Amino acid sequence: MSAALQGTVFLNDHFSRDLPELSIPWKAEPTPDPRLLVLNSRLAADLGLDLEFLRSDNGLGLLTGTAVPEGATPVAQGYAGHQFGSYSPRLGDGRALLMGELRGPDGTVHDLHLKGSGRTPFARGGDGLAAVGPMLREYLVSEAMHALGIPTTRSLAVVATGATIHRDTPQPGAVLARVAASHLRVGSFQYARAMGDEDLLRRLADHAIARLHPDAAEAEHPYRALFDAVVSAQARLVAQWMLVGFVHGVMNTDNMTISGETIDYGPCAFMDGFDPAALYSSIDAEGRYAYRNQPVIAEWNLARLAESLLPLLHDDEDQAVEVAMGSLRTFRDQYSAAWSSGMREKLGLAATDPADDAATPVVDGVIALLQQHGVDYTSFFRRLGAAARGDSAPARALFTDPTDYDAWANTWLALGPDADRIDRINPAYIPRNHLVEEALAAATAGDMDPFLQLLYAVTDPYRERPGLERYAAGAPEDFGPYRTFCGT
Numbered sequence: 001m002s003a004a005l006q007g008t009v010f011l012n013d014h015f016s017r018d019l020p021e022l023s024i025p026w027k028a029e030p031t032p033d034p035r036l037l038v039l040n041s042r043l044a045a046d047l048g049l050d051l052e053f054l055r056s057d058n059g060l061g062l063l064t065g066t067a068v069p070e071g072a073t074p075v076a077q078g079y080a081g082h083q084f085g086s087y088s089p090r091l092g093d094g095r096a097l098l099m100g101e102l103r104g105p106d107g108t109v110h111d112l113h114l115k116g117s118g119r120t121p122f123a124r125g126g127d128g129l130a131a132v133g134p135m136l137r138e139y140l141v142s143e144a145m146h147a148l149g150i151p152t153t154r155s156l157a158v159v160a161t162g163a164t165i166h167r168d169t170p171q172p173g174a175v176l177a178r179v180a181a182s183h184l185r186v187g188s189f190q191y192a193r194a195m196g197d198e199d200l201l202r203r204l205a206d207h208a209i210a211r212l213h214p215d216a217a218e219a220e221h222p223y224r225a226l227f228d229a230v231v232s233a234q235a236r237l238v239a240q241w242m243l244v245g246f247v248h249g250v251m252n253t254d255n256m257t258i259s260g261e262t263i264d265y266g267p268c269a270f271m272d273g274f275d276p277a278a279l280y281s282s283i284d285a286e287g288r289y290a291y292r293n294q295p296v297i298a299e300w301n302l303a304r305l306a307e308s309l310l311p312l313l314h315d316d317e318d319q320a321v322e323v324a325m326g327s328l329r330t331f332r333d334q335y336s337a338a339w340s341s342g343m344r345e346k347l348g349l350a351a352t353d354p355a356d357d358a359a360t361p362v363v364d365g366v367i368a369l370l371q372q373h374g375v376d377y378t379s380f381f382r383r384l385g386a387a388a389r390g391d392s393a394p395a396r397a398l399f400t401d402p403t404d405y406d407a408w409a410n411t412w413l414a415l416g417p418d419a420d421r422i423d424r425i426n427p428a429y430i431p432r433n434h435l436v437e438e439a440l441a442a443a444t445a446g447d448m449d450p451f452l453q454l455l456y457a458v459t460d461p462y463r464e465r466p467g468l469e470r471y472a473a474g475a476p477e478d479f480g481p482y483r484t485f486c487g488t
Helices: 013-019 041-046 049-054 056-065 130-149 185-195 197-212 216-220 222-244 293-313 317-328 332-347 359-373 377-388 401-411 419-425 432-442 449-458
Strands: 002-005 007-012 022-025 037-039 075-077 081-082 086-088 096-103 110-116 154-166 172-180
Touching: 013 022, 013 075, 013 096, 013 197, 037 056, 037 130, 037 222, 037 449, 041 049, 041 154, 049 056, 056 154, 056 172, 081 197, 130 154, 130 172, 130 216, 130 432, 130 449, 172 449, 185 197, 185 293, 197 216, 197 222, 197 293, 216 222, 222 293, 222 317, 222 332, 293 317, 293 332, 317 332, 332 359, 359 401, 377 401, 432 449
Parallel strands: none
Antiparallel strands: 002 007, 007 096, 022 075, 037 154, 075 096, 081 086, 096 110, 110 172, 154 172
């Protein structure tokens, strides 16, 4: 089934029709006074959506789930998950709805998904609503990640609902409309496996292959090829997080996608001063999801996916485990290769064989240097462009005592780093935590200008522009320690 939007774009309901066991048809809660806060016009155009329509009353209804196109079937998706290591057999979209799938002008299919649209049967005692601040945070950070070239869900719009929601204090409510290649997660497979229905598990895997990894269908062993594809996608993704200093903050298995996209921007943040133990989530008391742990947790999550897929990997369970372990063992090498290659590019060096003796000490040395001195991660790499052109002063200024930097830089400069490559790879602007908090506080109070200015900077992160100097500067000394919250 499909539903026409303005007669040109359609919402399909393939997921709910193919896998009815994994979703519950549901409706969004009414919005007393919907008001568009921000609309991603470029993304809307890419999806073939009419901007005038999206700004209309019917468009706001679509973006909040209160006006469902004829024939569409909004659903709350069911999934399980390990949250901070503890298994929950029934999580699901407690405050979200999958409106359906959009097919863009180029034929690419994307989910249209809402957050903050009200309680569903998966709500587990929550109110199902969302506040303006957390929804704008996801919009801002996800669009910044996209601009950095990192696979991610995208944000289409944030609509203020006109309702007041209650957290620690009363806050204005909002709904986020986002798109993704898919919202299938490791937790989706855990949910299907827990049902003990091998046919359902197989249909879910077939759906994932057709939607996300079609090459696996041609492999000799399609389900192993599916797992291999997810392992590779996640190895690359987490390496990209690490390279830009991004800390996800809540890497539960229900927040790891089968597509390899970053999902769920709750207690996330970018590092200021380099610290392997960087941790910003207020709910991660043990530091499970700290910066340095992200590759390890990704591998752990993939092991949970492997457990879920075992019935599809081989009829004999022992042999299925061997198949799964053979694929999982490749994760570390793939992650290390992606990280090493990316770090070489950040340093302006050719992404050659990681075993190259000349560059390896420089790559290893820069991490030791950053850890010892705790300098601003983003600023350091951006300023290396000037150093490669002969002006070391900006980089040296980050160090109280630049002696260690000078020793490292002499070895690095001897390799002939490419300054232009450094500028292309290392952003001038990221969503710096103090600026994010400033923008969200203003937006919650009704002033969207700081948010829009920050969004303007971070969605064009490599091109330095006059007047945006404060967006490239590190956090002030009196900012921190920084903690973020899920907003649920």
